[in-house]
Amino acid sequence: xxxxxxxxxxxxxxxxxxxxxxxxxxxxxxxxxxxxxxxxxxxxxxxxxxxxxxxxxxxxxxxxxxxxxxxxxxxxxxxxxxxxxxxxxxxxxxxxxxxxxxxxxxxxxxxxxxxxxxxxxxxxxxxxxxxxxxxxxxxxxxxxxxxxxxxxxxxxxxxxxxxxxxxxxxxxxxxxxxxxxxxxxxxxxxxxxxxxxxxxxxxxxxxxxxxxxxxxxxxxxxxxxxxxxxxxxxxxxxxxxxxxxxxxxxxxxxxxxxxxxxxxxxxxxxxxxxxxxxxxxxxxxxxxxxxxxxxxxxxxxxxxxxxxxxxxxxxxxxxxxxxxxxxxxxxxxxxxxxxxxxxxxxxxxxxxxxxxxxxxxxxxxxxxxxxxxxxxxxxxxxxxxxxxxxxxxxxxxxxxxxxxxxxxxxxxxxxxxxxxxxxxxxxxxxxxxxxxxxxxxxxxxxxxxxxxxxxxxxxxxxxxxxxxxxxxxxxxxxxxxxxxxxxxxxxxxxxxxxxxxxxxxxxxxxxxxxxxxxxxxxxxxxxxxxxxxxxxxxxxxxxxxxxxxxxxxxxxxx
Numbered sequence: 001x002x003x004x005x006x007x008x009x010x011x012x013x014x015x016x017x018x019x020x021x022x023x024x025x026x027x028x029x030x031x032x033x034x035x036x037x038x039x040x041x042x043x044x045x046x047x048x049x050x051x052x053x054x055x056x057x058x059x060x061x062x063x064x065x066x067x068x069x070x071x072x073x074x075x076x077x078x079x080x081x082x083x084x085x086x087x088x089x090x091x092x093x094x095x096x097x098x099x100x101x102x103x104x105x106x107x108x109x110x111x112x113x114x115x116x117x118x119x120x121x122x123x124x125x126x127x128x129x130x131x132x133x134x135x136x137x138x139x140x141x142x143x144x145x146x147x148x149x150x151x152x153x154x155x156x157x158x159x160x161x162x163x164x165x166x167x168x169x170x171x172x173x174x175x176x177x178x179x180x181x182x183x184x185x186x187x188x189x190x191x192x193x194x195x196x197x198x199x200x201x202x203x204x205x206x207x208x209x210x211x212x213x214x215x216x217x218x219x220x221x222x223x224x225x226x227x228x229x230x231x232x233x234x235x236x237x238x239x240x241x242x243x244x245x246x247x248x249x250x251x252x253x254x255x256x257x258x259x260x261x262x263x264x265x266x267x268x269x270x271x272x273x274x275x276x277x278x279x280x281x282x283x284x285x286x287x288x289x290x291x292x293x294x295x296x297x298x299x300x301x302x303x304x305x306x307x308x309x310x311x312x313x314x315x316x317x318x319x320x321x322x323x324x325x326x327x328x329x330x331x332x333x334x335x336x337x338x339x340x341x342x343x344x345x346x347x348x349x350x351x352x353x354x355x356x357x358x359x360x361x362x363x364x365x366x367x368x369x370x371x372x373x374x375x376x377x378x379x380x381x382x383x384x385x386x387x388x389x390x391x392x393x394x395x396x397x398x399x400x401x402x403x404x405x406x407x408x409x410x411x412x413x414x415x416x417x418x419x420x421x422x423x424x425x426x427x428x429x430x431x432x433x434x435x436x437x438x439x440x441x442x443x444x445x446x447x448x449x450x451x452x453x454x455x456x457x458x459x460x461x462x463x464x465x466x467x468x469x470x471x472x473x474x475x476x477x478x479x480x481x482x483x484x485x486x487x488x489x490x491x492x493x494x495x496x497x498x499x500x501x502x503x504x505x506x507x508x509x510x511x512x513x514x515x516x517x518x519x520x521x522x523x524x525x526x527x528x529x530x531x532x533x534x535x536x537x538x539x540x541x542x543x544x545x546x547x548x549x550x551x552x553x554x555x556x557x558x
Contacts, residue, residue, distance in 0.1 A: 028439050029432075032319065033312040035061050035305075049236050050229040057302050061309065077216075077239025080248040082224070082287045083280035084258070090278050091252040095222055096125050098248075099157060103131055107214040108156040110170070112221045112234040119159045122222065126157065133157035144168070146182070149175040151237075152217050154207040162230050170237055172216060173208025176200035216244035224249055224257045224290055226297040250280075251290070260293055311446060314464050318471045322435050325478075329431070335423045336411075339486060340404060342479040346376060347399040349476060351392050361390055369395075375543050376480065377403040377487040403487060413491045423486060430481050438474045442467060480544060481554075 005011040005026045015022045038044060044062055051058065055066040085091040095111070102109050113119040116137045123135045136147045136158055145168045151158040153174040169175075179200035184192040211217070217238040225231050231249070238245030251258055329335065354369040370381040379402055389395045411419045445466055452462045536543060542553035 027436060028443065029436055031315070031439065033309060035309050036312055036316045038062065050232045053228045053232065053298070057305075060306070073242030075239055076242065077235070077245040077247065079235060080246065081282055081284055082249045082251055082290060083282050084286055085250070085252045085278070085280050088252045088254045091250050092122065092125060092222070093278070094280065095122070095220060095250050096129055096131075098220060099126065100129060100131060102214075102218055103155055103157055105214055106155045106210060107216075107218055108152050108154065108172075108211060109158070109218045109220055110151050110234075110237055111157070111159045112219065113159060113161055114223050114225055116161060118222060119161055122159055126159075131157055133159060136160040146178055149178045152208075152211065153204075154210055162225065162234060169240070170217060171204070171208075172211045172243055173204040173206070174200075176204045179204070212244060215246055218245065219247035221247070221249035223255050224251055224294065226257060226294065226301065228291065228294045228298065231294075257290065257293060257297070260297060310460055311463060314467050315442060318438075318467070321471075321475075322431065325431055326428070329424055329427050332420060332424060335420060335427065338427075339407075339423060339482070340400075342483050343377070343403055343407075343487070344396070344400045345476075345479050346483045347373075347396040347403070348393075349480070350376060350399065351396045355392050355395065357392065364395075373399055373403075376484050377406075379403050379406055379487075407487055410489060410491050422489070426485050427482050430485070431478055434474050434478050434481070438470065441470055445470070477544075484544065 005023070006014070007025065009025070012022050012025065039062065044064060051066045052068055058064040058066055083094065085094060099109055099111065111122065113122060119135055119137050123133065126133050134147045134151075134157070136144060136151075137160070147158065148160070148168045148170060150156060151160075152170045152172040156174075176197055177200075180193055180197035183200070184190065184196035187193055188197075219235055219238045221231065221234055235247045238247060253259075328338065350369060350372045354372055355364050366381070366383055373379060373381045377399070381399060381402070389398055414422075446463060449459045449463045449466075452459045536550050536555070538549070538551040538555060540550050542548050542550045542555070544554050
């Protein structure tokens with residue numbers, strides 16, 4: 001699988017073992033479950049012959065009702081009770097015996113297996129008994145439709161896995177179009193094809209009459225699946241459009257489903273009554289008990305899917321918020337208003353961090369707040385500015401009111417259109433980077449959250465709570481980083497020598513720390529990278545105010 005790598009360090013471990021270059025681990029950029037993907041559609045509907053057994057799940061997940069529509073013609077297929085043998089060996093021996101019996105009479109048989117291994121094993125046994133047959137599985141996908149289309153011919157034996165051959169109708173007596181194409185090619189306009197089609201139709205009609213007298217297509221299942229829906233799909237290949245047909249499933253106590261059901265108890269009963277290995281149990285109670293076992297397995301699998309969905313619902317709410325921001329940014333819809341809103345939120349956060357709620361104005365740490373404001377907005381907040389301010393909210397409003405005119409002045413120097421493009425690039429890059437890191441954090445959180453159960457805590461509730469805290473922190477960092485990068489951008493005006501270039505003013509917009517640059521002139525080189533203030537050491541506290549080391553915070557991407 002090119003481009004795919006194992007996660008959690010496994011791929012790196014194999015690369016180290018094999019002494020090849022150790023590559024970086026892949027990182028998830030976007031993730032969604034099928035259920036939440038489907039729920040994004042305004043309307044959901046569908047048609048299938050096997051939805052009734054999953055009606056509860058359709059209703060719980062998608063709020064979809066399942067309506068059963070009667071068949072076009074009365075269904076006259078005969079579904080026989082299951083036969084249960086002690087061992088797989090005896091089961092397959094009985095399957096071969098029934099196939100040989102019907103094949104000798106000319107009745108077509110479709111044999112369903114749960115795996116390619118089983119289909120190939122059965123094929124070997126049939127070959128040893130001299131029974132001509134076709135094997136239909138994923139290995140013959142190029143001839144799949146051709147093989148399954150002729151599964152209703154006189155004396156045909158077709159072995160199929162549950163995934164193979166769907167979407168092609170099995171016609172009793174065979175499909176004349178496929179027969180004609182095999183004889184004269186696929187050019188349906190040629191005279192040879194038309195003649196072959198005429199002959200094929202006559203042949204198929206004659207074979208259909210004989211197959212109908214024998215009871216139609218016979219379905220043989222070599223094992224019950226965990227899901228009744230898949231068994232119903234196999235049975236549903238026979239008895240279509242009012243045709244006759246039959247089906248029977250062969251099971252053994254060694255089958256996976258029977259072990260789940262409790263084969264030890266059945267084996268002890270068979271031994272107690274002295275049943276031979278090659279004598280099956282055939283009773284409606286056994287079939288009903290197996291169906292109940294299937295229902296339990298289906299319920300268990302549904303619980304797993306529902307559990308996964310409950311966790312993804314937490315991510316889905318966060319996903320909708322982030323993708324809402326992305327759509328707004330990509331559409332250039334009200335970016336300036338968004339920046340202004342961010343600046344006010346960041347100002348409020350700065351005041352909340354540096355100004356104690358219970359302290360009076362005379363106790364405020366204005367130096368720490370002023371340093372934070374300078375770092376965040378590129379402006380200086382003096383004691384005189386805050387002399388008449390008496391509340392924390394008024395202080396935050398003051399910061400925003402002082403920062404915004406300086407920002408608008410920068411916009412006017414470059415031009416609204418150019419600066420809007422710059423805003424879009426900065427906001428999109430910042431959001432995507434933080435969201436990617438957030439997905440990784442949520443993966444790590446989910447990986448270990450199950451251990452909370454040992455502390456008598458509900459892992460899902462803990463995941464919701466801590467996931468929410470991580471998301472709030474991510475959004476706060478998004479707003480802070482966008483504000484810092486946009487408000488600290490420097491506008492430089494250069495006067496080139498007249499003898500070199502025609503007289504004109506060149507305006508360049510450069511972010512102070514060098515993360516981004518925008519050229520407002522036409523055809524000039526990219527603006528040089530400049531740095532404001534002293535160089536920040538890798539182990540110094542990060543200037544964004546997060547409390548982390550620079551190399552672990554804003555310097556991590558460098």
